[in-house]
Amino acid sequence: MNAWTGTILRVNLTNGTIKKEPLDVKAARAFIGARGLAAKMLFDEVDPNIDALSPENKLFFAAGPLTGTFAPNVGRYDVVCKSPLTGAIAASNSGGSFGPELKYAGYDMIIFEGKAPAPVYLWIHNDQVELRDASALWGKEVPETTDLLRAETDEDAKVACIGPAGEKLSFIASVMNEMGRAAGRSGVGAVMGSKNLKAIAVVGTGGVSVADKDAFAAAAKDAAAKIKAHPVGGTGLKAYGTDVLVNILNSVGSLPTRNFQDGYFPTADKTGGEALAANNLLRPRGCHSCIIECGRATKVTNPKFAGEGEGPEYESAWGFGADCGIDNLDAIIKANFLCNDLGLDTISTATTIACAMDLYEAGIITLKDTGGIPLNFGNAEVMVELVKMMGNREGFGDKMADGSWRLADAYGHPEYSMSCKKQEMPAYDPRGVQGIGLHYATSNRGGCHVRGYTIAVEVLGNPVKMDQHTTEGKPDLVITFQNLTAALDSTGACLFATFGIGGDELAALLSGATGIPYSTADFMKAGERIWNLERMWNLAAGLSSNDDVLPERLLHEPIKTGPSKGEVSHLNEMLPVYYDLRGWDANGVPSAERLETLGLA
């Protein structure tokens, strides 16, 4: 086969059987691969009403048809399952080289079923696939697990694993690959832990063939030239990383501060990409086939927070920074390193800490609850300590390890959780940027920015600018971004490639690689199909329009200071328009006609 390898690995952890199955070509054509195809298989195979941490859940590691090809920025894969955090579909996307290596070993996807009786890891060396005992690895953090597995298998093996957080079933545990890259969101690490699956190590020596070499090479060359020529893709992300957004969002008054109490943090500049580049950056780092290199290899020398590793991204710098009222960049970086080592999602970890600080300052939790730890906003030492406690479920960290909603709900105040569908929102205040609030509320995996990154248009003005404060045109914008991203994720491409290329270029790459002629319209329609399929699964899992909401704080408490002072989210104006444009009824249920059009009836 071209682009797709044509083979899926199905691993039953309960009885230890490993099967190789042919890829369903018709489904692959309609759902592309990675996020889309895994969602389709989850839809077909997994009862949406199961307990996410039961053996009945399935865990998909899925690469896309472009993953591992020589196109630029196509090194990604998705981890898909039912999420313990949200109860909705989880699809967490990660870079590095794990996805390409899986393809080079000959597989589009691995499906894990059941639960191993004791800790195991999966070792894949091309055709040879075996489950091995991982009891010696259980309890180890991500770097040590990775090193030990490389020593035991192959020094070039690409390793995806969980840390202590995933083993201890933290609802905000990530799956980490190559130590510093995360399939971070929605607690996919806990699902891996619930299956007693510590890691996957893979070595592949094959390649990925493409259907039309000339057409694909031309499309890849065109995409690379456009990304390189773009000021953001070509230079900006490499120089400053995504953390350059701290100052931008703060300057437009939409940097959520102290658990979204405010949208402006006066000392944010100390935590931005400029400060990071000046003080901590060792070098930029890129995923497989990346020509942008937004990744940060960083170092902290301050003995209190010393360490070396990867990050932080903007979201992490904001979460451990402004959202916790902290402007100590060394502490922020240290917290990021700890999340990577323990296998915790940085966004959910940071915002759960911010939530705990808010509850503490409101007097809802006290020193008695925290074991004597004062949780005031701005306390950098405590923030770093809490990350360790959460990752290991120690002391009060145990209560925090399932995210902010469970924490706040346990004290009778779920309204303090800044989350959508119980997943923590990222670093853009929906009161200051209207469209992103609509996206958070409707995102199929809960609070998340990367499934509908309207910030590109509403704040950055890329490729066009819309006023961040207006609601007009936003439902349309959100839908376009959600559909485009669903299709893009499913190819294996990186979202940042869109700072240079769009649907036209991605459709050309996909056509050249697969030999199936995808027009731009076909490509976008595939995205819409995937979005609606995810929605249908969520509805079957018991979610409804009652879950397409934002925290009350964002609807009723205006931003207090800064350029967006006085603003609230106007979600309720936008949501009915969004449903209507999607072809969904007033309850957010896709109409039979729309499903028919999408081939989902």
Next chain:
Amino acid sequence: MNSSNPSTGFSGRGVASGWQLAMKIKYFAYLRDTTHTAAEHYSQPAATIGDLLEVLCQRYGPGFSRWIRTPEGGISTIAIILINGKDIRDGAWVDTPLSPEDEICIFPPVAGG
């Protein structure tokens, strides 16, 4: 340095003398490589943001203007220029009038996610 240079109207920290108020200009990312400061005050009247950007491009030269201008000489539509937190692309663009108490933020084209 707390007083303005009378010939240029720029000063470092603090409010420039000779004018009751001086607008604050904040620079970000690459722009700091040429301005060598994150913020400064400017006390000369500039009627519009377009006028001010012209002054800044003259003052800081190609190392600054390459991020702000298009090859054709206009102002880049993907640079982010804010007056009191409001993006000029949402308003009167380069014709947006300025007041002495305004705070201007200038970002070269950068992004993240």
